[in-house]
Amino acid sequence: MRQALLIIDVQPCFSPPQWLVEGIRSLIGKLPSVATVERHDETRTPFQRQLGWHPAADDESLIAADRIFIKHGYVPSMDTIDYLEGLSLDRVLVCGLQTETCxxxxxxxxxxxxxxPTLQTDLTVGSPLDRSGGLGVRLWEHHFKHTLTMSELRSFLPSS
Incomplete structure (x- = not known):
């Protein structure tokens, strides 16, 4: 199965837990990886005006993915989607921050x-409303069906 890992917004300004960073890093080099970094640009996404907060304007990924794409707002950029399409994948494994939003x-x-799209359920953290990510996992299963845990993923990875 052709698959890649899409790492969502694991960056300093969101203070990801160390277990999440380490878990994702353990997959780097085992399959193609792409990371997004959310940056603030009020002219593109009105975080400050509408929500009263915003991500950093210059944050970097904490994960050394094969490719890193900047995004503004919740959705990955079209460049990210185009890059993934160019890999001719069967599925994209999603992990990272804000399970029920980003x-x-x-x-x-x-x-x-x-x-x-397949959610790595034990490599996501939810928003402050539900840090467990449980709400996001339930929404994901409702909309997309496919989820995996690290132990299930290991059966698809080449042995190291």
């Missing part, structure tokens, strides 16, 4: 592009 938005973008 990860879910990535799932919709991937689904609309014809991919099989």
């Amino acid at each position: 990860c879910l938005a990535a799932g919709f973008a991937l689904f609309d592009a014809g991919f099989q």
Whole structure:
């Protein structure tokens, strides 16, 4: 199965837990990887005006993915989707921050592009409303069906 890992917004300004960073890093080099970094540009996404907060304007990924794409707002950029399409994948594994918002938005973008989005349930963290990510996992299963855990993923990875 041709698959890649899409890492959503694992960056300093969102203070990801160390277990999440380490878990994602353990997959780097085992399959193609792409990371998004959310940056603030009020002219593109009105975070400050509408929500009263915003991500950093100059953050970097904490994960050394094969490719890193900047995004503004919740959804991965079209450049990210185009790059993934160029890899001729069967599915895209999604992990990272904000299971019920940014990860879910990535799932919709991937689904609309014809991919099989698959959530790595034990490599996501939810928003402050539900840090467990449980709400996001339930929404993901409702909309996209496919989820995996690290132990299930290991059966698809080449042994190291």
